[in-house]
Amino acid sequence: xxxxxxxxxxxxxxxxxxxxxxxxxxxxxxxxxxxxxxxxxxxxxxxxxxxxxxxxxxxxxxxxxxxxxxxxxxxxxxxxxxxxxxxxxxxxxxxxxxxxxxxxxxxxxxxxxxxxxxxxxxxxxxxxxxxxxxxxxxxxxxxxxxxxxxxxxxxxxxxxxxxxxxxxxxxxxxxxxxxxxxxxxxxxxxxxxxxxx
Amino acid sequence: xxxxxxxxxxxxxxxxxxxxxxxxxxxxxxxxxxxxxxxxxxxxxxxxxxxxxxxxxxxxxxxxxxxxxxxxxxxxxxxxxxxxxxxxxxxxxxxxxxxxxxxxxxxxxxxxxxxxxxxxxxxxxxxxxxxxxxxxxxxxxxxxxxxxxxxxxxxxxxxxxxxxxxxxxxxxxxxxxxxxxxxxxxxxxxxxxxxxxxxxxxx
Numbered sequence: 001x002x003x004x005x006x007x008x009x010x011x012x013x014x015x016x017x018x019x020x021x022x023x024x025x026x027x028x029x030x031x032x033x034x035x036x037x038x039x040x041x042x043x044x045x046x047x048x049x050x051x052x053x054x055x056x057x058x059x060x061x062x063x064x065x066x067x068x069x070x071x072x073x074x075x076x077x078x079x080x081x082x083x084x085x086x087x088x089x090x091x092x093x094x095x096x097x098x099x100x101x102x103x104x105x106x107x108x109x110x111x112x113x114x115x116x117x118x119x120x121x122x123x124x125x126x127x128x129x130x131x132x133x134x135x136x137x138x139x140x141x142x143x144x145x146x147x148x149x150x151x152x153x154x155x156x157x158x159x160x161x162x163x164x165x166x167x168x169x170x171x172x173x174x175x176x177x178x179x180x181x182x183x184x185x186x187x188x189x190x191x192x193x194x195x196x197x
Numbered sequence: 198x199x200x201x202x203x204x205x206x207x208x209x210x211x212x213x214x215x216x217x218x219x220x221x222x223x224x225x226x227x228x229x230x231x232x233x234x235x236x237x238x239x240x241x242x243x244x245x246x247x248x249x250x251x252x253x254x255x256x257x258x259x260x261x262x263x264x265x266x267x268x269x270x271x272x273x274x275x276x277x278x279x280x281x282x283x284x285x286x287x288x289x290x291x292x293x294x295x296x297x298x299x300x301x302x303x304x305x306x307x308x309x310x311x312x313x314x315x316x317x318x319x320x321x322x323x324x325x326x327x328x329x330x331x332x333x334x335x336x337x338x339x340x341x342x343x344x345x346x347x348x349x350x351x352x353x354x355x356x357x358x359x360x361x362x363x364x365x366x367x368x369x370x371x372x373x374x375x376x377x378x379x380x381x382x383x384x385x386x387x388x389x390x391x392x393x394x395x396x397x398x399x400x
Contacts, residue, residue, distance in 0.1 A: 058250060059292040059331035062347055068290070069345040079328065081297050094345075100254060129270075130327040133250050143341050147259040147286075 012187035015042070015176040020110050021186055022117045022173040024049055025166045028192040030088065033174070034161045034185040035138055041156075041177035042184050043134035045114070046085065047078075049169040052124050054078045055132035056085065056170075058098035068143070069094040075167065076135065084170060088193075089163035092154050096162065097139040099149060110175045123171055134175070137162050158182075165193055204394045210387040211376035213314025215322050218364040221398035223279065226335055226372060230388035231356040234375035236293045236311040236332040239276060239368045240324060245269035247276075249289040249331040259341065260287045266365065267333060276362035276370075283358035288334035290347065294377045295329070302379050314373035322369055332373075335360050351385065363398065 014036075015021055025031050025046075033042065048054040060077040062068060070076060072090050075083035076098075087096060111131060118125035126132070138160070142152040166172075176184050208214050210233075218224055226235045239247040248270040255272070256265045263281060266274035281287075295312035299305065312329050319326065336354040341347055364370070374390045 053328055055328070057292070057331075059290065063291040066347045066349075067345050068341055068347060079292075081295075081301065127327065129244055143259060143345070149253060149257045149259065 012185050014183050014185050015174060016183045017176050017178045017181040018110060019176050020113050020117060020174065022114055022121075022123065022171065023188065024123060025170050025172045025188055026190060027166055027168045028190075029166050030189040030191070030193070031164045031166070031172060032161055032185070032187040032189060033137055033164075034159060034187075035156045035182060036184065037158045037182035038156050039178075040182040040184050041136060041138045043136050043175045043177065045132050045134050045173040045175075046170050047126060047132055048084075049124060049171055052126040052171070053130065054080045054082070055126070056135060058133055058135070061098055068099055069140070070096045070098065083167050086165040086167060087162070088165050089161060091160040091162070092138055092140075092156055094140055095138050095154050095156070095160075097136040097141050099141040099143075100136050100139055100151070114173045114175065118171070118173075125171065202396050206392040206394075208372060208374045208390040208392060210374050210389050211309045213311070213318045213371060213373035214392070215318035215324075215369050215371045216392065216394065217322075218368050218370050218394070219396070220364055220366050221396070222364045223361055223395040223397060224276075224364065224370055225280075225359045225361040225393040225395075227357065227359040227391040227393065228283070228336055228354045228388075229356060229391050231354055231358070232352045232385050233354070233388045233390060234337050234352055234377065235335040235390050236315075236373045236375050237335060238315055238330050238332055238371050239267065239269070240319065240326070240371070241269070241275075241366060241368045242324075245271045245273065245275070246326065246330045247333060249333065253289055260285075260289050267362070274365040275368055277365055278360065279363050280359070280361035283336055283354045283360065286338060286340055287360070288337035288339040289331070290339060290341075291331065291334065291349075293329065293332040293373070294375065299379065304379050309376040311373040311375055314376075315371050318371050318373075319369065324369065349380070359393075
């Protein structure tokens with residue numbers, strides 16, 4: 001059975017492997033993701049609260065950044081070419097992977113659960129077939145000279161953290177990786193950034 | 198049995214077309230003048246859409262090699278790359294040009310785009326997509342260097358260069374003769390493409 005750990009509130013919450021989380025992250029809020037140990041990972045999906053079809057996009061982020069590996073200080077872009085999420089901290093050094101696909105079993109069941117979670121809580125979401133692509137965290141893909149894509153192990157230690165700040169009101173969905181991987185803690189901190197968005 | 202036929206279609210610069218391909222058809226995209234980009238997407242009437250990210254993941258490559266496929270978001274193959282006479286490279290990384298890009302780059306609000314070409318061509322087939330899929334960018338000179346920087350240069354394809362795909366299922370193949378003139382250095386301007394369809398293997 002697929003479990004949702006969105007409730008009971010308040011955050012933070014812990015996602016074990018294959019569990020899901022979905023909620024609104026208001027503009028200026030910070031989303032913290034902390035690994036319980038090596039091998040932890042997650043797929044993150046995001047879209048505008050106002051328009052579920054404005055979505056976090058690997059392609060538009062590549063185009064605007066002109067780099068395939070987002071780093072601290074970079075912004076991840078939406079399908080409308082708007083800065084959507086700011087990377088504020090990455091303990092794993094390039095641990096946000098937009099090249100790789102979210103293949104983790106049981107992805108399809110997790111996706112069903114996320115769609116149901118959005119529906120149950122009346123959170124705006126795209127149709128399942130229009131679900132956005134994921135940003136994978138605590139993951140890294142290397143490109144060889146001849147264009148091959150190679151999984152590059154990330155030395156994720158217990159307590160390693162990635163912090164993301166929403167540039168506008170967004171919905172974030174998280175799918176914890178694998179079936180036996182270490183858990184991930186999620187915290188939404190509504191304290192605005194001292195820097196203007 | 199379907200009678201074998203060969204058909205060629207010329208796509209004027211800055212415009213797009215949507216073509217019905219049956220499983221087994223071969224389709225070639227030809228750069229008639231050289232240095233021209235061809236942005237493509239493929240969709241099925243069942244709702245599957247070509248997916249650059251799944252294609253990268255399934256092939257474990259930035260762009261398929263000969264014999265590898267373009268995959269859909271349902272993880273099934275759509276098109277197999279059969280031939281490439283160009284020097285490459287080609288792109289599966291960035292989105293099609295769109296009105297926002299041209300507006301942000303100072304080219305105004307009415308500049309034609311691959312984004313609009315895709316949706317208009319599909320609309321003529323009665324197909325509406327909820328979002329714009331990242332395109333299969335044929336002849337696009339895009340490379341990723343050793344530190345992960347994306348470098349986009351002038352396309353290196355020559356007049357007559359072509360890529361040929363075999364359709365692995367019935368689908369609608371959309372091709373846009375990329376209208377991008379913002380990043381091109383004069384005298385290069387958008388030029389026509391040719392599409393050649395061969396029904397041989399479906400016959």
